[in-house]
Amino acid sequence: xxxxxxDSTFAALADxxxxxxxxxxxxxxxxxxxxxxxxxxxxxxxSKHLKVxxxxxxxxxxxxxxxxxxxxxxxxxxxANAWLERxxxxxxxxxxxxxxxxADMKAAEKTARKSRPRRKS
Amino acid sequence: xxxxxxDSTFAALADxxxxxxxxxxxxxxxxxxxxxxxxxxxxxxxSKHLKVxxxxxxxxxxxxxxxxxxxxxxxxxxxANAWLERxxxxxxxxxxxxxxxxADMKAAEKTARKSRPRRKS
DNA sequence: ACATTTCATAACCATTGAGTTATGTAACAG
DNA sequence: CTGTTACATAACTCAATGGTTATGAAATGT
Numbered sequence: 001x002x003x004x005x006x007d008s009t010f011a012a013l014a015d016x017x018x019x020x021x022x023x024x025x026x027x028x029x030x031x032x033x034x035x036x037x038x039x040x041x042x043x044x045x046x047s048k049h050l051k052v053x054x055x056x057x058x059x060x061x062x063x064x065x066x067x068x069x070x071x072x073x074x075x076x077x078x079x080a081n082a083w084l085e086r087x088x089x090x091x092x093x094x095x096x097x098x099x100x101x102x103a104d105m106k107a108a109e110k111t112a113r114k115s116r117p118r119r120k121s
Numbered sequence: 122x123x124x125x126x127x128d129s130t131f132a133a134l135a136d137x138x139x140x141x142x143x144x145x146x147x148x149x150x151x152x153x154x155x156x157x158x159x160x161x162x163x164x165x166x167x168s169k170h171l172k173v174x175x176x177x178x179x180x181x182x183x184x185x186x187x188x189x190x191x192x193x194x195x196x197x198x199x200x201a202n203a204w205l206e207r208x209x210x211x212x213x214x215x216x217x218x219x220x221x222x223x224a225d226m227k228a229a230e231k232t233a234r235k236s237r238p239r240r241k242s
Numbered sequence: 243a244c245a246t247t248t249c250a251t252a253a254c255c256a257t258t259g260a261g262t263t264a265t266g267t268a269a270c271a272g
Numbered sequence: 273c274t275g276t277t278a279c280a281t282a283a284c285t286c287a288a289t290g291g292t293t294a295t296g297a298a299a300t301g302t
Contacts, residue, residue, distance in 0.1 A: 006134075006135075006137075006140065007135055007136070008135075010132075010134040010135035011131075011259095013127075014127075014128055014129075014131035014135055015128070016127075016128060017260095019204075022208070023207075026208060026211060031279090032279060032280095033277095033278065033279085041260095041261080042261075042262065043278085043279075044261085044262080044263085044264095044279090044280075044281080045260070045261055045262075046279095047279070047280060047281085048259090048261080051280090065268095065270065065278090066269050066270065066276095066277055066279070067269095067277095067278065067279085068278080068280090074208060074211035074212035075212060077208050077211065077212060078212035080205060081205045081206075081209070081212075084201060084202045084205065086144075087195060090195035091195035091196060091198060091199040132289095136289090153249060154247095154248070154249085162291080164248090164249075164250095165249090165251080165252095165291085165292080165293085165294095166291055167249095168249065168250060169289090169290070170290090184299090186299060187246095187248040187249070187300065188247095188248065188249080189248080189249065
C-alpha cells in the first residue's frame with residue numbers, strides 16, 4: 001500500500017552475494033569482473049546479481065571502454081533504514097527494560113542491606 | 122561470512138504482507154485470525170507467512186486456549202538495522218555534499234558581489 | 243461424547259530465483 | 273578486417289515462494 005520499492009530492496013539485500021557486492025561498492029566503483037572475482041561463481045551469475053541490484057535501484061552503471069563500472073546508490077538503503085527506524089523503540093525498550101530491571105535489583109539489594117539482609121529471589 | 126541470519130531476515134521483510142503483519146504486531150500481540158483479517162487471503166496463507174516470520178526469529182508464539190497469540194521479536198530487526206548503519210554515510214554524505222554545494226554557491230555569490238569572482242580551492 | 247473454534251499441515255500448482263553453459267555483442271587493439 | 277576483452281542475453285535445470293483447497297488436531301463449549 002505505501003507504494004515503495006521496499007519489496008525489491010529487501011529482496012535484493014536477502015542474498016549474501018549481493019550484500020557482499022554492495023560492501024565492495026561502498027569502497028568505490030568497480031567493474032563487473034572485479035566484483036565477481038571474490039566469488040566461486042560464473043560471470044553470468046554475477047551479471048544477474050547486478051541486474052537485480054540495478055532493478056532495485058541499489059546500483060547504477062556507467063561506461064568506460066568495454067567496462068561497465070558499477071557504483072552504489074544509497075537511496076533505497078535510506079528507505080529501508082527509514083522503515084526499520086519505526087521499530088527502533090522495539091529493540092531499544094528491551095534494553096531500557098533491562099536497565100530498569102538492573103536498577104530495581106540494585107535498589108532492592110541496597111534496601112535489603114539497609115534493613116534486613118533476608119530474601120533475594 | 123558474518124554468519125548472521127540476515128538472509129532470512131531480509132527475505133522475510135521483502136514481502137508486503139509480512140511487513141504489514143509486523144506493523145500490526147508492533148501495536149501488540151494478536152491472534153492468527155486477527156492478523157489475517159486485513160488481507161484477501163486464505164488462513165493457511167497467513168499461517169505460512171507467520172511461519173516465515175517465526176523461522177526468521179521476527180515473531181514468537183504463545184498459547185491462549187485455542188488461539189496462538191503472536192508477538193514481535195525485534196532482535197533481527199536490530200541486526201538488519203546494524204547492517205544498514207554501515208552505509209548510513211553513503212546517503213548522508215550526499216546531503217552533506219549538497220549542503221556544502223549550496224553553501225559554496227551562497228558564499229560565491231556574496232563574494233562575487235563584494236569583490237571579484239575568485240576561485241575557491 | 244460431540245460439535246465448534248482456531249489454527250496447522252498436506253498436497254498441489256504457478257511463478258520466481260539462483261545457478262549453469264553456450265552464444266551474442268560492443269568497444270578497442272593489431 | 274580480425275581478434276580480444278568485458279560484459280550481456282538466451283535457454284535450461286532445479287529448488288524455493290506464495291498462493292490455493294482439503295484435511296487434521298488441540299483446546300473449549302454443551
